[in-house]
Amino acid sequence: MTATGPPLDALRPRLPSPLVAIEDGRLARHGVRLLLKRDDLIHPDLPGNKWRKLRLNLQAAADAGHDTLLTFGGAYSNHLRATAAAGRLLGFATVGVVRGDELATRPLNASLARAAADGMRLVFVDRSTYRRKAEPDVVEALRERFGRCYVVPEGGSNALAARGCADLGRELRGAADVVAVACGTGGTLAGLAAGLEPGAQRAIGFPVLRGGFLDAAVRGLQEDAFGRRIGDWRLDGRFHHGGYARTTPELDAFAEDFAVRHGLAPDRVYVAKMLHGLFTLVDEGAFPPGTRLAAVVTG
Ligand SMILES: *Cc1c(COP(=O)(O)O)cnc(C)c1O
Numbered sequence: 570m571t572a573t574g575p576p577l578d579a580l581r582p583r584l585p586s587p588l589v590a591i592e593d594g595r596l597a598r599h600g601v602r603l604l605l606k607r608d609d610l611i612h613p614d615l616p617g618n619k620w621r622k623l624r625l626n627l628q629a630a631a632d633a634g635h636d637t638l639l640t641f642g643g644a645y646s647n648h649l650r651a652t653a654a655a656g657r658l659l660g661f662a663t664v665g666v667v668r669g670d671e672l673a674t675r676p677l678n679a680s681l682a683r684a685a686a687d688g689m690r691l692v693f694v695d696r697s698t699y700r701r702k703a704e705p706d707v708v709e710a711l712r713e714r715f716g717r718c719y720v721v722p723e724g725g726s727n728a729l730a731a732r733g734c735a736d737l738g739r740e741l742r743g744a745a746d747v748v749a750v751a752c753g754t755g756g757t758l759a760g761l762a763a764g765l766e767p768g769a770q771r772a773i774g775f776p777v778l779r780g781g782f783l784d785a786a787v788r789g790l791q792e793d794a795f796g797r798r799i800g801d802w803r804l805d806g807r808f809h810h811g812g813y814a815r816t817t818p819e820l821d822a823f824a825e826d827f828a829v830r831h832g833l834a835p836d837r838v839y840v841a842k843m844l845h846g847l848f849t850l851v852d853e854g855a856f857p858p859g860t861r862l863a864a865v866v867t868g
């Protein structure tokens with residue numbers, strides 16, 4: 570399959586995403602170099618890496634003649650926003666199943682308001698129903714309510730998403746020895762690792778949630794997408810700073826300092842945690858002098 574094609578041409582993604590070197594004394598001291606892989610610049614309306622995860626799903630939905638996309642997310646989900654934007658641009662109706670109480674979520678936060686403005690129909694479900702969202706009876710009930718629709722799982726992570734993210738790895742071939750990426754559901758890491766050059770490149774994932782479930786999730790996604798565990802990857806779970814959307818004074822200070830030094834304010838939920846982890850590893854001497862690092866700016 571080509572990177573784009575009808576009907577996805579309408580989205581006009583900027584690919585390959587730009588790769589820019591940054592200068593930083595904390596890295597130079599250890600003899601390592603860093604490139605930022607600017608996936609945040611792929612599309613102005615689809616936040617971050619979500620284009621790569623949605624691409625093959627949108628194609629599959631179109632190929633199967635679907636006119637409605639249904640998916641799931643928390644109240645601050647970039648994936649819901651991206652799905653809503655893709656729906657508007659490509660002519661799909663969209664339904665977003667949101668975890669939480671509608672009353673508690675009104676007025677809508679900026680992220681949900683944007684999704685609603687893009688035409689997404691928002692449906693709020695309680696936490697226990699949300700937890701069972703992948704179970705057949707729950708999905709069936711949603712299909713009965715909204716009609717025939719293409720269902721994308723939470724965070725957009727499924728086998729097609731992982732396969733779409735393999736392009737990220739392929740775009741980095743020859744450019745870096747080690748690639749760092751922030752992980753939510755792990756779909757991006759699963760694909761990235763599969764697309765890197767075997768034996769020559771490796772990936773490190775930095776989970777932004779607590780819990781230690783991610784290793785199995787990434788393996789499972791790789792098995793679904795590629796039939797096996799593939800590529801050289803590992804996780805470093807030390808940098809979640811308390812969990813999803815949580816922060817610490819140390820992380821805030823790191824992110825503010827990074828913005829001053831490099832003119833790029835890293836997204837606090839994902840990218841700042843990954844960069845903080847990567848700079849800590851450099852400081853710990855984890856990479857021999859001469860190592861070329863790449864950090865994926867996913868949003
Ligand atoms: C969704 C998202 C991620 C995490 O991607 P996963 O495939 O769920 O691991 C990372 N960074 C940003 C900015 C995101 O929006």
